[in-house]
Amino acid sequence: MTEPLVLGIETSCDETGVGIVRGHTLLADALASSVDEHARFGGVVPEVASRAHLEAIVPTMERALKDAGVTLADIDAIAVTAGPGLAGALLVGVAAAKGYALAAEKPIYGVNHLAAHVAVDTLEHGPLPEPAIALLVSGGHSSLLEVDDLATGVTPLGATIDDAAGEAFDKVARLLGMPFPGGPPIDRAAREGDPAAIPFPRGLTAPKAGPDGKPSAAHRFDFSFSGLKTAVARWVEARERLGEPVPVADVAASFQEAVCDVLVAKAVDACRDRGIETLVIGGGVAANSRLRAMAEERCARHGITVRAPRPKLCTDNGAMVAALGAHLVARGVAPSRLDLPADSAMPL
Ligand code: KG4
Numbered sequence: 505m506t507e508p509l510v511l512g513i514e515t516s517c518d519e520t521g522v523g524i525v526r527g528h529t530l531l532a533d534a535l536a537s538s539v540d541e542h543a544r545f546g547g548v549v550p551e552v553a554s555r556a557h558l559e560a561i562v563p564t565m566e567r568a569l570k571d572a573g574v575t576l577a578d579i580d581a582i583a584v585t586a587g588p589g590l591a592g593a594l595l596v597g598v599a600a601a602k603g604y605a606l607a608a609e610k611p612i613y614g615v616n617h618l619a620a621h622v623a624v625d626t627l628e629h630g631p632l633p634e635p636a637i638a639l640l641v642s643g644g645h646s647s648l649l650e651v652d653d654l655a656t657g658v659t660p661l662g663a664t665i666d667d668a669a670g671e672a673f674d675k676v677a678r679l680l681g682m683p684f685p686g687g688p689p690i691d692r693a694a695r696e697g698d699p700a701a702i703p704f705p706r707g708l709t710a711p712k713a714g715p716d717g718k719p720s721a722a723h724r725f726d727f728s729f730s731g732l733k734t735a736v737a738r739w740v741e742a743r744e745r746l747g748e749p750v751p752v753a754d755v756a757a758s759f760q761e762a763v764c765d766v767l768v769a770k771a772v773d774a775c776r777d778r779g780i781e782t783l784v785i786g787g788g789v790a791a792n793s794r795l796r797a798m799a800e801e802r803c804a805r806h807g808i809t810v811r812a813p814r815p816k817l818c819t820d821n822g823a824m825v826a827a828l829g830a831h832l833v834a835r836g837v838a839p840s841r842l843d844l845p846a847d848s849a850m851p852l
């Protein structure tokens with residue numbers, strides 16, 4: 505039997521994505537982005553994003569089908585991001601998926617955006633060994649997950665208690681006069697800087713003693729990046745007050761090092777605590793070159809295998825949704841009902 509042909513629709517933030525996969529093989533990954541429309545606001549504007557999805561969804565759908573050389577009639581199932589994400593943005597994708605599913609009489613799968621960020625790696629590296637630990641770092645989320653079964657058993661171990669890692673990149677970039685989204689320009693600037701130039705804080709890495717005097721387990725797998733962002737702002741302001749030039753590359757490299765240090769330390773700790781030997785990294789920040797190198801280096805010391813999809817698949821796209829949909833179909837999971845809701849705060 506040939507593997508199922510699955511189409512995935514993603515509209516949870518500012519990317520309109522339609523991907524088509526056959527099993528673990530990527531056939532098409534069409535993307536339209538409204539990122540330029542948000543750039544002057546320094547962040548994604550929900551109303552602008554919804555409107556852009558509405559304009560882009562049909563042409564992106566048509567492009568994906570053309571690129572894959574198939575028609576809607578050939579598709580076995582349609583998967584769509586049902587949450588979490590921006591409510592109005594999600595609604596466009598969910599409504600479109602329902603329309604196509606109804607018209608072409610196809611089963612529909614409403615999927616979780618975070619699980620899809622993990623599933624996309626299967627398109628590059630094949631089935632994910634389960635259990636695995638997933639480090640999910642994007643503009644909206646920073647989470648450590650235990651993946652016992654990608655289809656049904658993803659357990660959050662910890663998450664950010666304030667800003668997401670990508671949000672910290674975006675805010676620090678803005679402070680340094682770099683464009684939105686800030687991850688890529690910081691990544692580039694950091695290559696010319698010294699990561700040890702400024703000792704920025706590593707949030708939530710030194711557990712305080714609990715009532716019994718032993719180190720408290722509270723926040724062991726959680727993250728905090730807002731203190732780091734403030735520390736960078738104070739450091740830059742202090743230089744400006746003294747009338748001294750800001751060493752942008754050193755600030756970028758030292759900031760990036762602090763973020764990656766915390767992310768990798770906690771991911772390795774989670775793997776060791778659970779006795780798990782696979783770490784999968786996903787989400788937009790997983791495109792960061794230093795994060796990938798540091799994870800490889802430190803995980804190798806502990807016999808942990810790191811899996812990270814190529815940078816283009818780390819940021820939001822339709823292929824990740826199709827990959828998770830294909831996995832659900834292969835595992836025999838029942839489709840969603842046609843009245844499935846969009847859930848902006850969808851839990852895992
Ligand atoms: O997963 P994603 O495309 O959208 C969300 O679900 O949020 O992630 C976008 C985030 C942005 O904050 C962006 O600055 C960050 O990913 N990002 C990066 C890099 N490329 C994108 N952060 C650090 N280094 C990068 N190379």
Ligand code: ZN
Nearest residue numbers: 642787788820
């Ligand atoms: Zn995302």
